[in-house]
Amino acid sequence: MLFLISLFFEVTQLTGIYGIYPHAYRLFDVDDLMLNTLGGIIGFLMAPLFTFFLPSREAMDSLSSQKSERVSYIRRFLAYLIDWFFIGIIGFLLTSIHLIPKRAVSNTVEVSYEHILYDIAIIFLYFVFLPTITNGFTPGKWIVRIRIASVAGTRVSFWQLLGRYTLFYYLLGGLILVPLNQQVQEIATPQIRLILFFISFSALFLFALHLIINFFRKDNRLFYEKMSHTVSVSTFKSKMPEIDH
Known part of the structure; x- marks a missing residue:
């Protein structure tokens, strides 16, 4: 030939x-x-x-499937950005029909108490109440094909979601952002301001360190996931044909 x-x-x-x-x-x-x-x-x-x-074609297909099923930090961060984009749209619509004042959703430096209360309410409704109904989905998670589940493999409960996002948004987010709130800063003495800044910086630094350490671990769940017994799972379904034995 x-x-x-x-x-x-x-x-x-x-x-x-x-x-x-x-x-x-x-x-x-x-x-x-x-x-x-x-x-x-x-x-x-x-x-x-x-x-x-x-690698063989079967090995390449298997590796591609495993990567799609793995929930990476990048994939989760993308879902986070999409969710907060939708939250921004919700805030715009609510202010457009005058259900809430514009200062409640303002992203300026002068963050008001109304803004803090609005964030508390929208986080509860969007990240706790909605996923309870949708079996762990938010719009962002649905788009990137992940959802929140119980570590036992069962449907995530309201209390697990409440614990998860209380730890992440209300506790961690509060420690980072509330000390920097302008109205809080205005009523604080210079010494208290220094302490508040130290609290905010320490919380951010420790979480960043926690994130980096867990990035290299096999079980890369973060502290709020482990404490709430929840996990992010992929909803990707492999299209590889099953081999009959």
């Missing part, structure tokens, strides 16, 4: 692509015929040596 392929090209060159050109632009060379055939044989014999180190 290799000899015939090489012969085909040599004849093509000799005949000027079978008469399309009036003169052959190259000559028929027996040495080329022999070398091309020998090179093809050597390549054929060496191919298994190189393909041995390459």
Whole structure:
């Protein structure tokens, strides 16, 4: 077969692509015929040596499926951004129909008490109440195909979601953001302000350190997940055909 392929090209060159050109632009060379055939044989014999180190198609499909089923921090962060984008739209609609004042959803430096109360309410409704009804889904999680579940593999409960997001948003978020609230800063003495800044910085630093450490662990659940006995699971369904044994 290799000899015939090489012969085909040599004849093509000799005949000027079978008469399309009036003169052959190259000559028929027996040495080329022999070398091309020998090179093809050597390549054929060496191919298994190189393909041995390459993954099989089944292994590549399996790896792709595993990566899709794994819930990475990047995937979770993307869901977080999408959810807060939707929360922003909700806030815009509520202020547009004058159900809440604009200062309650304002993202300016002058964060008011109304803004804090609004955040508490919207976090409860969006991240606790809604996933309780939708079996662990929020719009952001549904888009990236993940949901919150109990570590036991059962449907996540209202109390688990409440514990999860109380720890994450109300406790951790409160320790980071509330000390920096302008109205809190205005009524605090310089010494109290320094203490509040230290609390905020320490909470942010410890969480960042916790995040980095857990990134390299097999069980990469964060503290609020472990304490609430919840886990982020993928809803991706593998399309690989099952092999009958």
